[in-house]
Amino acid sequence: MGDTRPIGVFDSGLGGLTVAKEIFRLMPWERIIYLGDTARVPYGGKSEETIRRFGLQDARTLLDLNVKMLIVACNTVSSVAIDYLERHIKDVPVIGVVLPGARAAATRSAEKRIGVIGTAATVRSGAYAKAINSIDPSIKVYGKPCPLFVPLVEEGMIDNDITRLAVQHYLYEMVDLGIDTLILGCTHYPILMEVIQSTVGNRIQLVDSALWTAKEAQHIMKATGTEYPAAQSHSKSMEQQERQAAVKRAAGQFSADNSEGVAASRFLVSDVTPNFESVAETLLGAGLPSIEKVSVEELEEKEV
């Protein structure tokens, strides 16, 4: 029993590495093939048609590499194109980041006032509001696009005065709206978690869709018997591992250094940027396999 094939994970750039990190934290034995479309990032300001096309090219590139599941680790593609991808991809389960994040936020917001920050396309789509209100129509959802955050992260400007000012610029308005929960509706944003939390204050809890998406993936693999075979021998201590991971997370100490899955995974990008490598090492630890290049032309070939 079990399935040794890797999980396919894609994003427009390096943001989806936050989802990869949560996958390895929960399931250190799993292998992934990560695709970051770093040559064409950002997707967030593009038209819906382009986001759908790019999303399908990314998805098919991973499917051709024989993955057992597809995780759309990009809120923009998940918000705009998840139905489209599900219509075109029948062979493996397809999971987006919006539903897991929306569910987590809906169950946490005591005051029923949730903020969602993301790219222009994500906020314009209203996907989080729809998902949250399908769970509880009485919850008020406030969206705010934060278009400067992705370039700041892609430039490695994680904690400096410019980033701090940009966070204040976008988020003071959210604080004034009286939200008690803020969804980081872009996979790049957890990288700015500390500066965001210190700006909005501890009264507002941040929901990182990455963690909940990894849990959803684990749930589906368990239900379908497609976990990596090593998972079975680990399964007795799963609860213990989750507790340990939660303690490490609270202490901010996570490193996937000791994950056998990381070393056996593949990381593909459409443009090899120094920042991708350094963010990947920061999030996933040393011992990362070398980054591979897949050209935009190769991605485009997957459209037909």
Ligand code: DGL
């Ligand atoms: N990581 C993407 C997302 O979660 C944002 C980056 C982009 O605009 O392409 O939406």
